[in-house]
Amino acid sequence: MESSPHEHRHALRGGPHPNDVAYVSCMKHFYEDGASVEMCGLDFCAHKGERTVLLGPNGAGKSTLLGHLLGLLRPQEGTVRVFGLDPTRQWPAIRERIGVVLQNVDQQLIMPTVYDDIAFSLRQYHRPPDTIEPAVSRVAKLLGIEALLHRTPQSLSGGEKRRVALAGALAIGPELLILDEPFEGLDSIARKTVVDVLRRLKDQGVSMVMSTHDIDSIGEIADYCYVLSSGGEIVLAGAPGEIFEHVDVLRESHIHPPILAELFSELSRRMKKPLPMPLTIPQAVEELMKPRSE
């Protein structure tokens, strides 16, 4: 396994750091059907104010890890901490600080209307009644779903449901947002809206932990990435540009590297000199247009 330049972030930790909003160390989970996720190797830690992305093939254990962060699963071995607490035992103490969007949003939308669903957690947490409508309107505007507020969730398209679920998570003003495959089912415009929203939330200091198998979006949505192998082991950790430099490790983990990463990896190999790894097409164009001596 190649080591990440960011391995110092994980070395000699021996436990969660005060700056970690989420921390997982050598977590092992065995399902009743015999499947298991053994997340040893590097520790997982999501820092305050960072967008941390879990990248891995199907079945790598991304959703399992998120389930542990949400206190839905109890690890048979290892340590899981969110805001320094054990989420399986102390979820009520931290739940008002966490917004969640699950992969299957159909199951997440509970209430009869979109408005009621976005307001659900606000009401459950007994927020003052006069603050609920402004909070719902604010997130609805942010996600461009004002026109859906009086609709029944069942009548919405998949992409609309996902945005409604995100609005419900954002309405409580979370410090940590946990998103399982946030772009699934979104068309390009809705996807851009969500990417912009996530960027704005980062600027406001909201921490995020997301899972995805869409490697092409990593450059736009991640500050730090963890790459999981199919058994759940964390095989790479680092900023997106650093992750993309390890094209071989990505392939070994059954993750197809982004086309830009493949292109620049091949250019580096042929030119026999390292090139900076671009995350977006404009960055790649800029890099390619730089005057070169040879």
Next chain:
Amino acid sequence: MKITTIDYWATSKDGFLHRLSPRVKAMGLICVIAAVVVLWNPVALACIFLALILIAVVGKLPLKLVLSLSAYPLIFTALLALTTELGSSASISIMLKGTTAACACVLLTLTTPYPVIFSMTRRVLPRLVNDALLLTYRTLFILGDALGNLMRAIHLRGALSWRHPLEALQTVASALGNLMLFSVSLAEADYDILYMRGYDGRIVPGEPPASDARPTARSGNRKED
């Protein structure tokens, strides 16, 4: 499963029954059910049933849908009538009682969005029962979709052949078993979701927004993605 169709009719149409106050419709439903319970005269029961059908026609509701939904209790009332020695008049009355009561419920649900119905039931039912009904209604949408997908899959994979009825029945039975397992895992997932979103034993009721309008589903049952 016609639940999305019911939702569509309740939220996106604008007939005179839709415009009628939900309280008036609820009172009408209670009156019909009371009459159905008290009356044993098949002619009187038939008159009430026909009156309801007339209301449905005037209210521009889809007659076929109204009749098919109202007919569900017929299976059970007919079984009861056939398996007991009640006599022909009482048997017809029992079948009419079920169908008429169901028809009145159908008229209410086809013309009133379900959030409005649950906001009314909240005032009379214990909170836990109302919460359970609300979540059950929502779960029916999901299970309805799952059942539809399941039946389509069985059909597409050629397992519904009338030439081999026994095998077809076996396939449908195992598929329904799968659906039951799915409903159990759905119930677990539902509890997880509620727990994560702040549920601690009761759903806190809330007021509608100040700018509230009747819930609408202008695009009906659209599901593009």
